[in-house]
Amino acid sequence: MKFLDWYVKIAVGAFLVGGSMEFFMIKTGFYEKVTILESEKRTWENSLEAQAMREALNPWRNHDAEAKKNP
Template structure:
């Protein structure tokens, strides 16, 4: 344990940087914004428009599923 003090300094410095990043995200409202964006994303993914877009991007999906079921 020749360099124990060096490892302790690195660990303390890393913890301080991580804590300051978390503090910054809490103070700026980052988590609230992410929560809103995620809920909007989930709502859109479950909408008929999103289902139509998925179907338009892969129109042969049902054909592939039917072929796999027959095998």
């Protein structure tokens, strides 16, 4: 292959950049912070307040389902 050395250099460079990004995220505690934020988001989305807000913002969401039930 004519350009094999070029592809190997690009692959090695990409591997080094990706590895250094992962190392940085591990050292700064990025994954722990994201896990906590996602947990808080899911907890809030399942709360009664969030459900009431969704219903208030889109009252027609279940209108079609109710219309099919009551012909």
